[in-house]
Amino acid sequence: MTNSNIFNPANSPVYTQLTNTFSSPGIESTPEGGAAAAGSSFILTTGSVSVGAGLNLLLQVVNATSSGRTLYVSRISGGATAAATLIVYSGGTITGGTTPAPVNTLLGNANASVMTTRQNTSTLTGTSTSLLSIPLTAGMYWLNLNGSIIVPPGQTLTISVGTGSQTAAINLSWWEF
Numbered sequence: 427m428t429n430s431n432i433f434n435p436a437n438s439p440v441y442t443q444l445t446n447t448f449s450s451p452g453i454e455s456t457p458e459g460g461a462a463a464a465g466s467s468f469i470l471t472t473g474s475v476s477v478g479a480g481l482n483l484l485l486q487v488v489n490a491t492s493s494g495r496t497l498y499v500s501r502i503s504g505g506a507t508a509a510a511t512l513i514v515y516s517g518g519t520i521t522g523g524t525t526p527a528p529v530n531t532l533l534g535n536a537n538a539s540v541m542t543t544r545q546n547t548s549t550l551t552g553t554s555t556s557l558l559s560i561p562l563t564a565g566m567y568w569l570n571l572n573g574s575i576i577v578p579p580g581q582t583l584t585i586s587v588g589t590g591s592q593t594a595a596i597n598l599s600w601w602e603f
Contacts, residue, residue, distance in 0.1 A: 456572070457498070457572070457573055457601065458500045458572070458573075458599070458601060461498075461601030461602075461603070462531045462532055462601075463532065464532075465530060465532045465535040465537040466537065466601050466602055466603060467500070467530070467531040467532065467599070467600070467601040468528040468529060468530055468531060468539045468541075468599070468600055468601070468602070469528065469529050469531055469597060469598070469599045470485065470487065470526060470527075470528045470529070470543055470597070470598045470599075471526070471595065471596070471597045471598075472485050472504070472526070472545050472594075472595055472596045472597075473595060474593050474594075474595050475547060475593065475594060475595065476547075476592075476593050477547050477587075477588055477589075477590065477591065477592050477593065477594050478547060478591060479589075479590065479591040480589055480590075481547045481548060481549065481588060481589060482547065482548065482549060482550065482586045482587060482588030482589050483545075483547055483586070483587045483588055483594045483595075483596060484520050484523070484544075484545065484546050484547070484548060484550055484584060484585070484586050485543070485544075485545050485584070485585045485596045485598060486518065486520050486543065486544045486545070486582060486583065486584040486585070487541045487542070487543055487577065487582070487583045487584075487598065487600070488541065488542040488543070488544070488582045489540075489541055489577045489578065489579050489580065489581050489582070489583075490540070490542060490579065490580070491579050491580040492579070493540040493541070493579045494540070494579065495540050495579070495602040495603060496576060496577065496578050496579065496602060496603060497541060497576070497577035497578075497583070497600050497601075497602050498573035498575075498576055498577075498600055498601050498602070498603075499571045499573065499574070499575040499576075499577070499583065499598070499599075499600050500570075500571060500572065500573065500599040500600050500601060501568065501569060501570050501571055501572075501597075501598075501599045502514065502567075502569045502571065502585060502596065502597070502598055502599075503566070503567060503568045503569065503596075503597045503599075504566070504567060504587065504594065504595040504596040504597050505565060505566040505567065505594065505595050506562055506564060506565070506567075506587055506592055506593070506594040506595075507564055507592045507593045507594070508564050508590055508591070508592040509561070509562060509563055509564060509590070510561075510562045510587050510588055510589070510590055510592065510594065511559060511560065511561055511562065511586075511587070511588065511589075512558070512559070512560045512561075512562055512567060512569070512585070512586070512587050513556055513558065513559045513560075513585070513586045514556070514557045514558040514559075514575070514583070514584070514585055514586075515550065515554040515555060515556055515557060515583070515584040515585075515586065516554065516555045516557055516581065516582065516583065516584075517552065517553050517554040517555060517581075517582050517584070518550040518551070518552050518553070518554035518582065518584040519550070519551045519552030520544045520545070520546050520548065520550065520551075520584065521546070521548065521551065522546055522548065523544055523545050523546025523547075523548070524544070524545050524546070525542070525543055525544055525545075526543050526545050527543070528541060528543060531599070539602060540602065541600075541602070550584060550586055554584060557575065562587070564592075573601070577600075585598060
C-alpha cells in the first residue's frame with residue numbers, strides 16, 4: 427500500500443461538518459475564565475507593605491478540613507523595591523498579623539471564598555515544605571501557575587517575599603470548586 431492515503435484520499439474526501447460557524451460560534455475559555463464567570467475565582471492582595479530588615483512579607487491561605495472545596499492556584503504576582511526571594515510553601519505558621527478578605531473576581535457577585543487567610547511581616551514558623559524558590563530583582567514579578575498547585579481541604583499554602591528592608595506586594599489568584 428505504498429503511496430496510498432489511508433485517511434481522506436483525494437478521490438473520496440472525508441465528510442466534515444462545520445460546527446463552529448459565524449452564526450453559531452463556539453466559545454472557549456481558560457479554567458480561570460470559567461471559574462470567574464461562575465463566581466468561583468478569587469484574588470487576595472497584601473497591598474504595598476513596608477518590610478523591615480531581616481523580615482519577610484508573608485501571605486497564607488488555609489483550606490479547612492471541612493471546607494468541601496479545593497483551591498487551584500492561578501497566579502502569584504506582585505513586586506519588590508529591592509532584590510528578594512519569592513518562596514511558595516506548603517504549610518507553615520504565621521503568628522499575628524491580619525486576615526485580609528479575598529475578593530471575588532466576578533465583580534458584584536456575593537459568593538465568598540471558604541479559605542482562611544493571614545498576612546504579616548515576620549518569619550515563617552512551624553513545619554513547611556518549599557515548593558518553589560525564585561530569586562527576584564527589584565521590580566514586578568508574575569508567575570502563572572494555571573492550577574498546577576492544588577490545595578485540598580486540610581492543607582495550607584504560604585507565600586513569602588523577603589528578606590530585607592524594602593516595600594513589597596503579593597497578589598494571589600485562585601479558583602475553588
